[in-house]
Amino acid sequence: SQKIEQNSEALNIQEGKTATLTCNYTNYSPAYLQWYRQDPGRGPVFLLLIRENEKEKRKERLKVTFDTTLKQSLFHITASQPADSATYLCALVNDMRFGAGTRLTVKP
Amino acid sequence: DTGVSQDPRHKITKRGQNVTFRCDPISEHNRLYWYRQTLGQGPEFLTYFQNEAQLEKSRLLSDRFSAERPKGSFSTLEIQRTEQGDSAMYLCASSSTGVKDTQYFGPGTRLTVL
Numbered sequence: 402s403q404k405i406e407q408n409s410e411a412l413n414i415q416e417g418k419t420a421t422l423t424c425n426y427t428n429y430s431p432a433y434l435q436w437y438r439q440d441p442g443r444g445p446v447f448l449l450l451i452r453e454n455e456k457e458k459r460k461e462r463l464k465v466t467f468d469t470t471l472k473q474s475l476f477h478i479t480a481s482q483p484a485d486s487a488t489y490l491c492a493l494v495n496d497m498r499f500g501a502g503t504r505l506t507v508k509p
Numbered sequence: 510d511t512g513v514s515q516d517p518r519h520k521i522t523k524r525g526q527n528v529t530f531r532c533d534p535i536s537e538h539n540r541l542y543w544y545r546q547t548l549g550q551g552p553e554f555l556t557y558f559q560n561e562a563q564l565e566k567s568r569l570l571s572d573r574f575s576a577e578r579p580k581g582s583f584s585t586l587e588i589q590r591t592e593q594g595d596s597a598m599y600l601c602a603s604s605s606t607g608v609k610d611t612q613y614f615g616p617g618t619r620l621t622v623l
Contacts, residue, residue, distance in 0.1 A: 442619075444513070444602070444614030444615050444616055444617050445552065445612075450611060492551075494610045495610065497542065497557065497565075499544075499551030499552045500551050501549065501550050502551050
């Protein structure tokens, strides 16, 4: 069955740097992949969707890439801010599967 | 506020008791999902409705769990004979077909079984 792995449980970076989070899946390439943000004690919030025929998608300081050969998506936050500190989840929503998330901390 | 709402936000119960949670989705959304999330893990799929029809249930969902969406609007999730392992955050989400299943989550119900 399809599995999703987010390799880093936690990532600490300095304010202003670019954060890069990784999501790998194991089997067939999904038609699309999504990224969500989750703050403590709250439900996930949708950020970006990328389709299998799209290599890159951007929204403000966020960028997502999708490499079906590597079976991997990368999520970038440029010019990171302490307010970006949260857990970021990748999801194969067609399969209703979420990764375990990467907890990002941006230090001032 | 027209987002997804869940009630209650917190529930503490004793082992063996039954509990019921409610989810009110975004009104124009026809799909509704229930997930369970434990600390350090992503949401784990439990079940999903399209309108009032329950289309899929996780194989991990024991017979003690049941969900309904009687009129295709709000949904309830009941857990019978709760066990300590049921302690988790129960999340509800809704979506509209045709928008790639982007899911909008509620704030969750935190269940603690003593």
